[in-house]
């Protein structure tokens with residue numbers, strides 16, 4: 001099979017499906033390809049928990065198509081929208097709880113409305129390159145090999161597969177030893193007595209490294225109204241079970257959250273380190289190790305933790321969640337210094353906001369002081385993601401979207417959350433479409449025109465001080481109301497404990 005498009009987006013994760021909507025709406029013939037039979041990437045296929053903030057503090061810095069997607073989920077009763085986290089360390093300033101199954105459909109619906117063609121169950125095989133220009137991709141599916149030609153390809157595979165096969169340069173993991181953030185097989189347990197669990201958290205603050213309630217700030221479906229919480233800890237139980245060799249786990253604590261569905265608890269609690277997720281064997285080993293940990297943690301929870309006595313394993317990710325692999329080298333490499341100091345860039349196409357969150361790459365310990373401990377670094381300000389970081393050096397016809405844009409491992413630890421990669425996706429899809437419409441290479445695209453186009457489409461490229469004041473005021477009132485209605489909450493007990 002051979003087909004021709006203006007723009008092909010390889011990968012239907014949060015960066016890819018948003019890029020596809022942007023390209024389709026700009027009026028170019030667009031194809032979105034994925035190996036799965038649904039959209040959403042890691043959030044849906046790896047069964048992730050809530051969407052991390054679109055905010056720096058109370059300032060919303062990701063808007064545009066990503067916010068339209070959240071609004072649509074809220075409208076369909078499939079999400080709480082952004083809720084304010086009372087204690088930010090570990091989760092960020094806001095979280096958006098959503099129904100993973102509805103996410104898959106709503107993403108598809110918006111992609112189709114943008115006039116985009118979709119090809120599922122198609123694995124990227126190789127990049128078609130003429131000279132130094134990408135002119136298409138070869139994917140394999142039940143029909144065999146497919147040649148898909150395009151004027152511009154957007155690599156939204158997360159791993160930079162298209163760029164790598166085009167010969168683009170990349171770094172892998174962190175600079176000093178090439179290690180990457182760990183992979184996690186997410187899972188959920190059903191029939192949990194969440195009231196009992198919450199009561200345990202209230203009464204045992206010393207058992208936790210951190211925990212938080214979430215405060216509603218905007219209106220969402222009454223059906224989803226309840227206490228939302230996150231907690232990391234259960235340290236005494238974990239220590240005891242590890243000592244008795246009853247628990248096989250890659251971490252020294254359990255990280256869990258509740259969900260929009262009753263009695264469901266989500267676990268971000270397995271950890272697989274020292275794997276190369278771009279290697280077939282490495283990925284297989286990770287899946288098996290992750291599943292072994294799930295099996296053990298489920299037994300542990302039902303035996304040790306109040307509220308889980310009658311619970312069962314209800315969901316595991318279709319695949320292990322891979323946080324980090326390649327970083328494609330582009331015309332600008334975003335660094336930790338740029339991120340932590342809130343550096344502004346002339347060619348800003350999206351804004352970053354999330355603290356640098358690097359999970360322990362080699363061992364069990366959480367955030368801490370040792371060389372290998374995980375890192376959580378708050379930012380001085382929101383920072384700009386430059387267009388140059390989306391353009392690979394030495395390769396034309398290609399735009400990078402998502403977690404593999406040009407950055408160091410540390411900087412990636414910040415923009416990798418969903419809001420960050422969705423905002424990058426809108427910019428990447430718009431840049432690809434504008435390059436086709438103006439008949440230029442993406443590297444030669446007039447960035448000011450791209451910025452104007454993004455702003456017209458409600459992307460946030462700079463601070464709006466009046467909106468920030470309003471957002472802060474609204475958040476403060478919401479917190480006051482929450483505390484008045486919920487004097488017994490797990491967050492206050494963190495400060496007391």
Ligand SMILES: Cc1cc2nc3c(=O)[nH]c(=O)nc-3n(C[C@H](O)[C@H](O)[C@H](O)COP(=O)(O)OP(=O)(O)OC[C@H]3O[C@@H](n4cnc5c(N)ncnc54)[C@H](O)[C@@H]3O)c2cc1C
Pocket residue numbers: 010011012013014015016033034035036039040041042043045046048049050051052053122123124125156157158159161183184185320321322323401402403404416417418419421
């Ligand atoms: C364990 C884990 C926990 C996380 N927790 C959070 C969180 O709490 N909050 C938050 O906001 N973010 C979280 N993230 C981060 C966020 O989900 C990812 O960084 C984000 O999904 C990256 O988006 P992406 O579009 O770049 O790539 P992905 O989401 O990885 O999407 C890539 C897409 O490309 C497809 N693809 C890849 N390779 C091929 C190929 N060779 N052939 C065909 N298709 C291919 C995949 O099927 C997938 O659909 C977490 C990530 C992980 C892994």
